[in-house]
Amino acid sequence: MKKLFIIVxxxxxxxxxxxxxxxxxxxxxxxxxxxxNIVSEKxxxxxxxxxxxxxxxxIFHSSSIGTETxxxxxxxxxxxxxxxxxxxxxxxFDPIVRVINYPFIFKDNDQADKILDGPLGDEILKSxxxxxxxxxxxSENGFRNLTNxxxxxxTPEDIKGLxxxxxxxxxxxxxxxxxxxxxxxxxxxxxxxxxxxxxxxxENPLWVMEVYxxxxxxxxxxxxxxxxxxxxxxxxxxxxxxxxxxxQEMIQKSMKDAAVFQRNDNRLKDAxxxxxxxxxxxxxxxxPDIDAFRAKVLNLKNIDLYKEPKVQALLLKMLD
Ligand code: EAX
Numbered sequence: 078m079k080k081l082f083i084i085v086x087x088x089x090x091x092x093x094x095x096x097x098x099x100x101x102x103x104x105x106x107x108x109x110x111x112x113x114n115i116v117s118e119k120x121x122x123x124x125x126x127x128x129x130x131x132x133x134x135x136i137f138h139s140s141s142i143g144t145e146t147x148x149x150x151x152x153x154x155x156x157x158x159x160x161x162x163x164x165x166x167x168x169x170f171d172p173i174v175r176v177i178n179y180p181f182i183f184k185d186n187d188q189a190d191k192i193l194d195g196p197l198g199d200e201i202l203k204s205x206x207x208x209x210x211x212x213x214x215x216s217e218n219g220f221r222n223l224t225n226x227x228x229x230x231x232t233p234e235d236i237k238g239l240x241x242x243x244x245x246x247x248x249x250x251x252x253x254x255x256x257x258x259x260x261x262x263x264x265x266x267x268x269x270x271x272x273x274x275x276x277x278x279x280e281n282p283l284w285v286m287e288v289y290x291x292x293x294x295x296x297x298x299x300x301x302x303x304x305x306x307x308x309x310x311x312x313x314x315x316x317x318x319x320x321x322x323x324x325q326e327m328i329q330k331s332m333k334d335a336a337v338f339q340r341n342d343n344r345l346k347d348a349x350x351x352x353x354x355x356x357x358x359x360x361x362x363x364x365p366d367i368d369a370f371r372a373k374v375l376n377l378k379n380i381d382l383y384k385e386p387k388v389q390a391l392l393l394k395m396l397d
Contacts, residue, residue, distance in 0.1 A: 098133045099324075103159040104148035106140040106265045110288045112343055113161040113308055114138055116216040119335035120310075127327055134159075144264035146245055153209040155315035161308045163218050165244030166264070172385050173204045174309070175248045176392045180374045181367075183305035186344060189217075193307055197395060204387070205309070211317040213329055216336035218282050218306035219343055224295040224359075225278025226271070231299070232366045233257050233373050242267050242279040248382050252303070255374050271295060282306065283350040284343060292357035299362040301370060310336060 103120070105113040114136070121134035142148060142157060145166040151157040153170075168174040176182075183189040192198060193215040202212030223230060225239055233256050241258040243249040244265075253260035261276055270276050272294045279295075280303070286292055310332050317325065355361055378396065383389050 098131055101132065101134045101158045101328075102137060102142075102156075103134055103161070104137045104142045104151070104157050105161050106138075106145050106148070108139045108288070112216070112218055112282070112284055112339065113163075115342060116161050116308065116310065116332075116335050116339040119338050120332050123331040123334055124328060127331060128324075132324065132328070140265065144245070146264065149210075149311075152311060152313045153315075155313045157313065158316045159310075159312045161216060161310050163244060163265075163308055164306050165246040165249050167309055168246050168248055168382075170208045170210070171205050172382065172388045173201050173391060175382055175388060176395055177201065177307060178246070178248050178304055179392060179395070180252050180303045180377065181371050182395055183220075186340075189305050189307070190340070192395065197391070200391065202309075205311065206314055209314050211312040211314045213310045213312060213332045214336045215307040216310055216339045217343055218308055219284065219347070220302040221280045221282055221304045221306050222286075222298055223278060223280045223301045223303070224286060224291060224298045226274070226295050226297070227277045229297050229299075229360060229362060230365065231362050232369050240275075240277045242270065242276040248377075249304075251377060251380055251382065252374060255377060256303075256370065257373070268294070280304075282343075283347050283354070286354055286359070287350050292354050292359045296358075296360055297362070298354065298359050299365045301365055301367070303370060303374075 103117055105117055107113045117136045121136060124132050124134060142151065145162050146169070148157060148160045149162060149167065149170055152160050164174055164178045168178060177193070183192070198215060205212040225241070227239060228235055230236055237257045239258045241253050241260050243253050243260045243262050245262050250260045250262055263270065267276070267279055268289060271279060271291065280301070286298065312328070351361060378392055383392055
């Protein structure tokens, strides 16, 4: 009897030591307090709780495992399992992402949610599978606004010749060329380049100006809202296919809940950000000549970057 007990006990202990939590490595390029980090931390909290600790998340932030492009490459290989990545650098991996980065395609948050949470969003997420990603959902970076340290900007004329940092994306480069700027693609982060005057300006959602203290080094901001920048919350398809259906479901649901939480959080905080940035000394142009900006980018849909039939078709559907 004693022997049996020992056998049973050792079997139990063995299976106990054989059990180990699954660790998900998740990469973001931003620092704690940033939009990407808020989604990631919420996801970590939800999945660890819902899986009762069987699934754990290790967040690699502040570019500690590379730029967004490098994180995506590691996700493709399965070396990193998940990422919360801005639309910009993603479009080199799948040109369909250019559809959501099209300037002025979303007029407000509600429309962005409706489209990205609906069939068009699903079509984009599904498309990512052909480049090795399981697209889970969209959280948000937000509507992007222009800042610079040279001049107040109200119309595209004011932008002429300004050296503007853009994300590592051929499309974003084209957008700023069309607007008359001198765009310079570079990966995140960019504080030092702005501080040293290597670039005159940049464009990002309001939270970035606050969290990264751009008010210290950028005098002018224009509420251009030229691109609505979602984050694409992705997993490695290679890894995803090794998961049990119930794990997939739990991860999918937790990430979607985290995304909805973060979008609301960002929008709630936006209300106070303009005030804060003004107090910090930024000069803000709240009513730029948006029609003039829009006119400058009207023909972008005809550029080669939108040529692929699948991409062209989806863009036209969205512009409809
Ligand atoms: O969220 O590279 C960028 O401009 C992104 O918006 C950055 O990740 C900040």
